[in-house]
Amino acid sequence: METFVIQFIHGLVYGLLLFLVASGLTLVFGMMSVLNIAHVSFYMLGAYLSYTMLKVVSNFWLALIVCPILVALLGILMERLILRRVHAAGHVQEFVITFGILFALNEMIKWIWGSENLSVPIPSTLSGSLLIMGNIYPAYRLFILFFSLLILAFLAFILMRTRLGITVRAMVSDRDMASALGTNTPFVFMLVMGIGSWLAGVAGVIAAPFLGLSSSMGLDFLTDCFIVTVTGGLGSLWGAVVASFLIGQLSSFGILFMPRFAIVFGFLLMAVVLVIKPSGLFGEKA
Amino acid sequence: MAELAERPRNILELKGIYKDFEGLQVLLDINLEVHERERHAIIGPNGAGKSTLFNLITGKYRPSKGRIFLKGEAITGTNPFKLTRMGMARSFQITNIFRTMTVFENVRNAILSKNKIRYNMFSRLSKMDGINRQTEQVLSEIGLLERKNDVAGELSYGQQRALEIGLAIATDPEIILLDEPTAGMSTEETREAVRLIQRVTEGKTLIIVEHDMEVVFSIADRISVLYYGKVLASGLPGEIRNDQKVKDAYLGEERK
Amino acid sequence: MKNRSFYLWVGIALGALGILFPHVLPKFQLRMVTEIVVVALLVMTWKMMLNEAGLFSFGHAVYFGLGAYASVLGWLHIKGLSLMSGILLGGLVAGLVGFILSAFLVRMSGTYYALLTLAFNQLIWAIVWKWRNVTGGDDGLGKFPKPDLLGISMKDPTNFYYLSVVLVGVCLFFCWYFTKTPLGNVTKSIKSNEERTRFIGLNVGASKIIFLTMLAFFAGISGALYAQFQEFIGASSIDLVMSTHIIFMAFIGGIGHFWGPLLGSGIYVYLSEYLSHYTDRWELIFGVVVVILVLLAPQGILGITKKRK
Numbered sequence: 001m002e003t004f005v006i007q008f009i010h011g012l013v014y015g016l017l018l019f020l021v022a023s024g025l026t027l028v029f030g031m032m033s034v035l036n037i038a039h040v041s042f043y044m045l046g047a048y049l050s051y052t053m054l055k056v057v058s059n060f061w062l063a064l065i066v067c068p069i070l071v072a073l074l075g076i077l078m079e080r081l082i083l084r085r086v087h088a089a090g091h092v093q094e095f096v097i098t099f100g101i102l103f104a105l106n107e108m109i110k111w112i113w114g115s116e117n118l119s120v121p122i123p124s125t126l127s128g129s130l131l132i133m134g135n136i137y138p139a140y141r142l143f144i145l146f147f148s149l150l151i152l153a154f155l156a157f158i159l160m161r162t163r164l165g166i167t168v169r170a171m172v173s174d175r176d177m178a179s180a181l182g183t184n185t186p187f188v189f190m191l192v193m194g195i196g197s198w199l200a201g202v203a204g205v206i207a208a209p210f211l212g213l214s215s216s217m218g219l220d221f222l223t224d225c226f227i228v229t230v231t232g233g234l235g236s237l238w239g240a241v242v243a244s245f246l247i248g249q250l251s252s253f254g255i256l257f258m259p260r261f262a263i264v265f266g267f268l269l270m271a272v273v274l275v276i277k278p279s280g281l282f283g284e285k286a
Numbered sequence: 287m288a289e290l291a292e293r294p295r296n297i298l299e300l301k302g303i304y305k306d307f308e309g310l311q312v313l314l315d316i317n318l319e320v321h322e323r324e325r326h327a328i329i330g331p332n333g334a335g336k337s338t339l340f341n342l343i344t345g346k347y348r349p350s351k352g353r354i355f356l357k358g359e360a361i362t363g364t365n366p367f368k369l370t371r372m373g374m375a376r377s378f379q380i381t382n383i384f385r386t387m388t389v390f391e392n393v394r395n396a397i398l399s400k401n402k403i404r405y406n407m408f409s410r411l412s413k414m415d416g417i418n419r420q421t422e423q424v425l426s427e428i429g430l431l432e433r434k435n436d437v438a439g440e441l442s443y444g445q446q447r448a449l450e451i452g453l454a455i456a457t458d459p460e461i462i463l464l465d466e467p468t469a470g471m472s473t474e475e476t477r478e479a480v481r482l483i484q485r486v487t488e489g490k491t492l493i494i495v496e497h498d499m500e501v502v503f504s505i506a507d508r509i510s511v512l513y514y515g516k517v518l519a520s521g522l523p524g525e526i527r528n529d530q531k532v533k534d535a536y537l538g539e540e541r542k
Numbered sequence: 543m544k545n546r547s548f549y550l551w552v553g554i555a556l557g558a559l560g561i562l563f564p565h566v567l568p569k570f571q572l573r574m575v576t577e578i579v580v581v582a583l584l585v586m587t588w589k590m591m592l593n594e595a596g597l598f599s600f601g602h603a604v605y606f607g608l609g610a611y612a613s614v615l616g617w618l619h620i621k622g623l624s625l626m627s628g629i630l631l632g633g634l635v636a637g638l639v640g641f642i643l644s645a646f647l648v649r650m651s652g653t654y655y656a657l658l659t660l661a662f663n664q665l666i667w668a669i670v671w672k673w674r675n676v677t678g679g680d681d682g683l684g685k686f687p688k689p690d691l692l693g694i695s696m697k698d699p700t701n702f703y704y705l706s707v708v709l710v711g712v713c714l715f716f717c718w719y720f721t722k723t724p725l726g727n728v729t730k731s732i733k734s735n736e737e738r739t740r741f742i743g744l745n746v747g748a749s750k751i752i753f754l755t756m757l758a759f760f761a762g763i764s765g766a767l768y769a770q771f772q773e774f775i776g777a778s779s780i781d782l783v784m785s786t787h788i789i790f791m792a793f794i795g796g797i798g799h800f801w802g803p804l805l806g807s808g809i810y811v812y813l814s815e816y817l818s819h820y821t822d823r824w825e826l827i828f829g830v831v832v833v834i835l836v837l838l839a840p841q842g843i844l845g846i847t848k849k850r851k
Binding site for chain 3: 344365366367370371375376378382383384385386387391394395396398399400403404405406407408409410411412414453456457
């Protein structure tokens with residue numbers, strides 16, 4: 001029983017991290033119909049930036065505040081300079097360019113920080129462990145859990161209750177209509193892109209002490225992120241919620257049962273969902 | 287005795303058809319019979335559900351409730367390509383041709399399908415004389431033989447509409463569904479189109495959706511009137527013309 | 543096409559060069575040309591997937607790698623497996639996987655398709671990488687037999703070169719010929735108007751699957767040939783980086799031209815050989831160049847996309 005609970009929490013943690021990143025991806029697609037493959041690089045960048053920052057200031061909380069903002073700025077820059085132009089050119093260009101950027105950012109990170117694995121220390125205030133059902137559980141992971149949930153609650157609040165949030169939801173639903181009603185489309189795009197990248201950056205910063213940094217962390221995360229996005233349905237936040245939860249759990253329990261090939265479970269889920277509903281759980285664009 | 291023998295067979299039957307889209311009821315309790323080899327027109331104001339009905343019959347959508355029968359066989363929800371192979375063909379209200387291909391290639395696509403040549407990756411297309419001949423035959427029927435090497439997207443509107451019809455008849459279907467074939471045409475183009483339609487649907491069943499009443503009354507053997515998702519009336523042109531319900535609801539507004 | 547005779551002449555010129563190469567080039571260069579030719583087939587299959595089927599695949603290396611592994615495992619474990627049978631085995635395995643994947647993927651829109659090919663690439667790569675007993679994992683497989691073909695030793699680079707040129711030539715010819723056949727025509731009409739293709743009675747899904755399976759088959763042949771060329775096969779032939787390189791090669795060569803993949807493959811092989819002497823980060827430069835190229839000249843070199851009317 002305890003194993004179950006522990007694994008469940010593991011799964012929640014990973015699932016939340018996945019959602020933080022996938023939500024940005026799916027939102028941007030829903031709003032702008034642009035699939036920003038490079039989005040996962042923001043996650044990676046957030047982690048690596050925090051590494052450097054921590055070497056300089058040694059304050060986790062400061063890194064948590066600053067690094068995601070830097071990442072968000074990069075995201076906004078990318079949206080204004082590249083994504084807007086790319087969408088007009090067509091799907092093929094969109095794929096090649098965003099993929100090229102992912103590739104380039106990946107290589108740049110390898111260039112600047114090297115290809116060896118790096119580690120980021122767990123902040124002292126959060127180190128240590130708690131006893132859960134007779135098992136020792138690292139406090140830091142619980143921090144990830146609660147902090148992510150906090151951010152998500154905040155996000156949900158903005159989306160559901162504020163005027164801005166409603167606008168964003170309207171635009172994801174029907175962009176042309178929203179723009180005909182007078183919403184400042186370019187501004188909202190920028191905002192959504194910024195927030196999406198910010199979320200990915202946050203995920204990177206808080207995941208770093210937990211998962212460690214490696215030159216393949218972007219690509220590893222990319223696969224699961226894509227599975228989440230596709231299973232949930234491109235453009236659907238709810239889909240991303242459900243899918244990341246499921247994938248998180250499958251990943252966690254999968255490792256328990258079939259450690260070498262746990263990756264297959266996520267794929268199986270995705271395959272099953274897509275056979276039944278080719279556009280994903282809550283997706284519309286098939 | 288002769289009357290009994292001549293009782294027409296229903297080539298198409300719709301029984302209790304409903305269709306809603308996300309809560310919006312577009313079609314309600316549609317019951318329709320189309321006789322073999324008749325020319326059946328479906329008329330009704332915009333938004334009455336005519337195109338939806340077409341899309342249901344031709345397999346693009348599934349009805350929410352109800353069944354459809356082709357030659358007595360249930361075809362509800364069957365894939366469009368299977369329906370075409372069963373002898374049904376349609377044209378589209380908004381021209382839906384192969385714009386990047388030539389006129390000849392457009393028709394040839396359908397001819398190849400008709401001849402069941404689908405997965406052949408060994409024969410050379412240019413050497414298939416039978417195919418080429420059949421293609422040219424259809425082209426001359428629709429009057430586009432001289433334009434056969436032109437890219438379809440560059441044709442005039444009227445010519446594209448003719449090609450649109452050509453694609454529908456090229457598979458040699460038993461039942462042809464034309465969705466507003468004369469939409470956007472001038473009077474002269476319309477007359478030509480009517481002549482074309484009468485020619486190519488000779489001996490076949492035709493279901494035609496139309497707004498132009500002259501076209502309807504000059505072609506149709508029977509007419510069904512669709513009004514806000516329901517069949518208001520169905521019968522001979524004379525009956526429809528004199529039907530009070532129809533007059534009130536529709537003919538008065540739509541007379542061209 | 544007014545360019546038809548142009549292409550013919552290029553083909554003839556290449557053919558003449560092809561025959562002359564072994565006699566004028568030093569061994570090292572000859573090997574490079576062999577590599578270029580083998581990879582060109584792979585890139586051609588990717589390009590055809592994009593051009594004819596309108597599908598952008600991020601995971602094409604899967605077929606290349608599986609073809610390679612299947613053939614190598616065949617040569618290693620099946621006593622007396624001939625050269626051509628091994629290559630054919632590679633093609634068939636890749637084709638089978640292609641069939642299974644495309645049966646699943648065919649109903650997806652372009653964006654989903656692209657994402658899923660990437661995900662599947664990662665999945666299959668991970669399986670190959672972890673299944674050390676069979677695939678050698680990171681270390682890969684080497685020391686497999688290089689059977690003679692019709693009594694001619696393939697260990698001689700010249701002979702192997704001729705084999706590659708002929709085999710790839712045949713495959714490329716078939717790819718070209720395909721566009722002149724009815725199935726090639728169906729593929730073209732699907733690209734022009736998928737919905738209408740359905741409504742004239744053609745099974746779009748089945749046609750796509752057959753086409754994609756064929757492409758996977760040829761990609762597998764390329765992989766098997768490559769394995770013999772390298773006399774080694776590792777997980778790097780089936781990873782995402784390889785898929786990326788395929789995409790880059792296709793675009794650099796120009797996806798609008800029949801000989802584009804050969805050009806792209808050539809540029810890539812030469813650059814990777816020479817640039818890597820100067821910098822470790824040549825791949826980054828290469829990638830950036832391609833991205834800029836696509837940004838600045840989307841219509842010029844890349845005329846054939848869905849946007850072209």
